[in-house]
Amino acid sequence: MKPFDRRAFLGMSSLALLSPLLGGCARAPKSPKGTIGITLTSKTEARWVSDGNNMVRALTGMGYDVDLQYAQYDVPVQLSQVENLVAKGVRALIIAPVDGTTMITALRQAREQGIRTLSYDRLIRGTADVDYYVTFDNRQTGVLQGKDIVDKLGLAAGKGPFTLELFSGSLDDNNAHVVYDGVMSQLKPHIDSGRLVVRSRQLTLNQTATSNWDGALAQARMDNLLSAFYTRQHLDAVLAMNDSIATGVVSSLKSVGYGTKDNPMPVITGQDAEVPNVKSIVRGDQTSSVFKDTRALAVTAARMVDAMLEGRSVPVNDTRSYDNGAKIVATQLLQPVLIDRSNWKEKLILQGGFYTEAQILG
Template structure:
C-alpha cells in the first residue's frame, strides 16, 4: 500500500520527525480525510464500496450479495451498487463512493477501459482498488485482482464441447469410439470490452485447434476470429439473433450442426432458443446440438438436468467473494494481500498482482455433487430453474 508521510517540525530541537502510517491518512495528510484508513481502525468505522456491473445476470447478483454479506460479517459497512450494464451509471456510482469517503473499492467493471478517471480520484485519496473478476485496464491504480483462471475456463468450455461431441470422455481422456466423420460447430465469444472474454476465447480455441487443423471439427460459417464472434455485453438476445442468422445463411440447405461453443449461460440460452425455433431438438436426445456454457446460472443448470444444454462451467462465487474480502481486509489492516499469480494479468500499464481460483465443468451427472451437495443450489431450484 501507499505510505503517507507527515513531516512535523519540532521547534525546540530543530529536528524533523517523519510519521508514517500505511494508508493511514488521506492525500492531504489529514487523519480524517475521505478515504483514509488505518491498520488500527475498527471495521465498523470503515466503508467499502462494491461496484457490480448488472442485475440482469443472476451470477452478478450472487456475487454482489456474497461480497456484501461476507464484508458485513467482518463488521465493515458496505455500499453495494449495480449499474445495469451502463458505463456512465457505473462511473457515477464509483465517483459517488469516492466522494462519500469509502476506504476501499471492489470493482467488477462493465468496460475495463472506462474507469481511468475514477481510479485517479481513488488514488488521490489513497483508496485501494481491487478488480473483481474483470481486470481494469489502462491504469496504474489497480492494486489487486481476484478472479478465476480464465484461460483454463476457456479450456474447460472447449473440453465440455469435445465431450459432448464424443471426442473425449468426461475425465479428459480420448474416447474409444470418437466420431469418424467431421463434426460441424459454430463459435460464440464474450463481450469485447471484457478482458476475460479474450482469455476464455484463447483457452477454448487453442484447445480446439488440433481438431480444427486435422478436420475432425469444422466451422461451416468460417467465423472463427474473436471480433466476428464476440457478443457485446454478453447479450442473450444478440446471441439468439446471430444464431438465427447463422442457421439461415449456413444451414438452410440441410447441413448438420453438431455443436456450439458458448462462453456464457445467457448466450447459451439464446443459442438454444434459436435452435429450437428452427426445429432442432427440443432436447439433446432428440437432436439438439451440443451447447457449452459458463457461470452455472440456475436456469441453465436446470436445462442441463433436463438434457437440453449440455454443460456449463461452475465458478463458485462464494470462494471469489471470500478472496476479495481477504484481500480487502489485508489492505485495510496495512498488509499486502497474498497473490498466486504475478505474471499473467497485464493491464497495459502494469502487471496486476492476482489471486486465481479454480473452476469445474458441470455435466448432468455431477450437478448434485458440485452444486447441491455444496449448498450452492437446492434440488428444488434445479428442478424449477429458479
C-alpha cells in the same frame, strides 16, 4: 515464489472457506472500520446480484459498512458511481467494470485520496492505480469448454467431421479474451485438421463476440447462422461462452426444430451454472456449464480488501499472467469446474450446497 498449483484451491473445503463469513454476520463488530464501495456490472444476471449480496455479508461481518451499486451495463453510470464513492470517502473500491478500459481518470482520483482498488472478476485495464485482481482461472474455463466439445464429439478418437459455431463474450470484458484463448487451445487443432467445420467461417474473437454477453443478441445471431448455413445440414456443436449466451442459442435452435430424436440438440457449452441452465442441462437441451463458486470469490475479495486496509499480506497466487497494459496486476485465482448431467448434483448440491435439489428439479 512457489509455483502456483492450479488445483490447490479446489482442495480447500468450500464450506470451511465460506461459513465463517457468510454465516457469521451476527458477530459483526459494533464499530465499523469505514465504508467499502462496490460497483458491479448489472442486476440483470443473477450471479452479479448474488456476488454483491455475498460481498456485503462478508464485509459487514468484518466490521465494514458497504455501499453497493450496479451500473446496468452503462459505462457513464459506473464512472459516476466511482466518482461519487470517492467523494464520499470510502476506504476501498471493489469494481467489476462494465468496460475495463474506462477507469483511468476515476482511479487516479481514488489513488490521490488514498483509496485502494480491487478489480473483481473483470480486469480493469490501462491504469497502474488498481492494486489487486480476484477472478477465476478464465483460461482454464475456456479449456474446460473446448475440451468438453472435443470429448462429447469423440474428436480425440478420430470421429468427425462435425459442424461447429462459436459464440464468444463481450469484447470490452478481458475475461472473454482469456476464455477464448483457452477455448482455441482445444478446438483449433481440430478446426485445422478439418474434423471441426465452422461453416460461417466466423472464427475470431471479433467475429464471434456477443456484446454485454446478451442472450437476445446471441439468439438473433444464431437465427441468422441457421438460416444461412444450416438449412440442409445439422449443427453438431456450439461453443457458448456463458449461460446467458447458451440460453439464446438454445431458444434459437428449438425454434427451428432441434431437440427431437430425429434432430437432436448440438453439444452446447456454457459458464456460470445458473439455475435455468442447470435445469436445461438436466433436460438435455444444454450440454454443460462451467461452475464458478461465486460465494468463494466474494469472500476472497472481502479478505483481500481487509488485508490491504489492515496492512497484512494480501493473498495472491499469480503475479505474472494479468498484464492490464500499465502493470502486472497481482491476482488471486480460483478454480472452475465443468458440470454436466453426470455430476451436477454432486458438484452443485452435495459438495457445497450451492443450490438445493428443489431449485433444480422442483
